[in-house]
Amino acid sequence: MTEISKIPNLKETLLITPNPDGTFTRPFDIYPTVPPSTDDPNSPSLSKDVTLNSQKSTWVRVFLPRLFLNSSSTSSSSNKKHPILVYVHGGGFVVAGAAHPNYHDFCSYAATKLAALVVSVEYRLAPEHRLPAAYDDVLEALKWVKEGKDEWIQEYGDLSSCVMMGDSAGGNIVYHTGLMAAAQVDELKPLMINGLILIQPYFSGVE
Template identity: 50%
Template sequence: MSGQTASASNPIIVDDPYKRLEIILNPDGSLTRNPDRYPNTSATPDPKQPIPVLSKDITINQSNSIWARIFLPRQALHTSSKLPLVVYYHAGGFIHCSAASTIFHVFCSNMALELQAIIVSVDYRLAPENRLPAAYDDAMEALHWIKTTPEEWVKRCADFANCFLTGSSSGANIAYHAGLRAAEEADDLEPLKIRGLILHQPFFGGSEKVESELRLVNDPILPPGVSDLMWQLALPKGADRDHEYCNPAVGKRSKVLDKLVSVGWRVLVTGCDGDPLIDRQVGLVKLMEEKGMKVVSEFRAGDHHGVDFMQPAKARALFLVLKEFILSASATVPGDGI
């Protein structure tokens, strides 16, 4: 199936994206999701449990059901050293999953251990019940919560002057748009200082299909038809794929990148050429470089979208890249970032 190719004049459509995603669109605009598709894992906050990374759930906004799962390397409880703070936004095409989903619980737990960082994994509102920019609003609310929270693990163990925004797939899209806003709201976020963005296989699109989307039209993991449906459910009603939330090369968001240059953040973009989104990701890197941003790209040969959640060895390799990036960005002159 993945070996088939297509062209703009001869696309190959494999199946029903609703079936692929195991969702039913209801007349009121909500989704019925298969509750067994993404199992959950409970937090493990008790220091008596013999595990290397502890986790706990904290409410951010009860009325909007916004919360976060905090991941803390156990040894941080026994040292006065502050750890880098990584704010993470989970994947799921804007329509699936939560910070409690087992795949992201395991990923964030391992990331906290390998990076020796505190991870705050934000649970944001999902589309289509809450279309974009709801997730971006929630992402920013989480940052404002972090800067003033009395929560012990964050207040005691996190280095507020060494913060990074990251996410996977649609979560990387959220991290990107939250980053654009955060760069414009520098003063309001103090004492939080963001040093960089880490965009892990970021989810972007556009009205006109790019070569990698045509080449991988029948990709078994994330075929473009599935991406199209996710965007249809997530974007504001009536918006097309060239809306600024989806396509970073259009609209005022392209100009806002100038602000990221002025705050001096570093950006890491990761991906692989077996992902239909690869050309979008390469295009974003080029756009940022043209703006004069400090961008590091890590594009691997082969692999597929979401591979780092499925293969522990790939995740470990990714975490090494992230750790090196964080160390490099943390070594910038004090006063950089916001």
């Protein structure tokens, strides 16, 4: 576990407070969460949360564009598969999450505009869980996608057309997880990762 005394200006800079048990409290007013859009008629896509690893308290929020539901009623497009976008949020490895309003809205918008299934990963945060925990969680999410057990993935997802995207710390995680996935190509089949999209990715030294 990271020694709290070695994290400079923790409360002032990151706005999180260390607890005696080694966990950290993140203020809800700065890092709020929103529920998935299961039945909001004003949302451009439906979304749901699915447990990834109950022991690690990780999960994914899956976004399904409404246009998929509209097109599935016609026989000509009912069997059409769509690209899968695995998204990894930023936040300095320490804050935010898949349920943060900014990331929820972005993934919902991206799903609709790109006509893709979006899988946003709720990975474990530092400093409670130091790297490579986040890398391992996103790799586990890729394996969850490739298993195709989720009904949305089964019906609408094209496992041969997957792209990973992340911003800031999420870009770093996507890059390193992409390297890990490249070394496990056979294990991930039939999931094929066609590219990485890094949005202002964070890269720095050990310190």
